Amino acid sequence: MSERSHHVSLGKSSEPDKYVITPDRYITTALRRACAFCNYQSQAGNDRCALAAYDLAVRCDPGYARAYNYRGSFKYARLGDILGAIADFDAAIHLDPDYAIAYANRGLLRYQQLGDIPGALADLNLSNDLSSRLRFVLNPDDASTYTTRGLIKYAELDDIEYALADYDLAICVDPNFAAAYNCRGLLKNVKLMDIAGALKDYDRAIALDPLLSEAYYNRGTLKHQELGDSIGALADYDLTIKLAPKLASAYFVRGLLKRDRLNDPHGASQDLARAIALDPNVATER
DSSP: OOOOOOOOOOOOOSSOOTTSOOOOTTSOHHHHHHHHHHHHHHHTTOHHHHHHHHHHHHHHOTTOHHHHHHHHHHIIIIIOOHHHHHHHHHHHHHHOTTOHHHHHHHHHHIIIIIOOHHHHHHHHHHHHHHHHHHHSSOOGGGHHHHHHHHHHHHHTTOOHHHHHHHHHHHHHHOTTOHHHHHHHHHHHHHTSOOHHHHHHHHHHHHHHOTTOHHHHHHHHHHIIIIIOOHHHHHHHHHHHHHHOTTOHHHHHHHHHHHHHTSOOHHHHHHHHHHHHHHOTTTTTTO
16 A cells, blocks of 8 residues: 555534533532533633633532533633643643543543644543543444544554554544544555455544544545545545645645546646645645
8 A cells, every 4th residue: 555644633522512611500600600601601702701711610619520621621622821821721620620521521631732643642541531431331422532542542552452452442432423433544545454344434424523624635645546446536625625725645645636636737736736835744744
């Protein structure tokens, strides 16, 4: 199989966003009102007012771990405030050392934003251990956690067996989590040479999330390199570029396809030039 790059993203589990607070009966009346206001402002896209509301929730009960976790998730997902999010996750874990979701959120951030592989694995392992010990059942919220841990094992540690187990587990707890199918398809394609299985997983990922550009890209490379389906590969590359118009590698592989398989030198030249303009190192990174 030819050497090539692939793309994965974690996407979202089919569960609601974790930064939307659901008050429970243990919260004070003042905190319940603050949480409700957080919900309203975050859903309305009013980030400034939402942050103020989350700050109020923390002030109402400084010992309530969930308030810090929700605020940290909001800072990360909506504001891009990585250090602020880490501080809030740290505070949540300090207040409640058994708070599995806070470990999961911190682990995801450590891997995605900080490149802290040992720290991310420690948090994700502990999150899953706590989930099993405290709830005794798998929670759909954990699908992205298992997928991320699988991705680290695959991409960073080359631990194929355990990466596959994590992807399988993610799909078991949330069969509608498209990113897990895309990641599992990539592993089957590149490491196991299970082309039929990979294609099936890519198809499922796209059926669940038609906007998942990484799945189109990966399926396109499979059709291009493994199946010799030039027309199918071109269609997938076209959709990838439509969904992710700044993805240099998509222009690059489409340019190679046009040059080597479709006898379109002009189109190939345009795509390769666009790829290099977006990322001058695109050819050497593959």
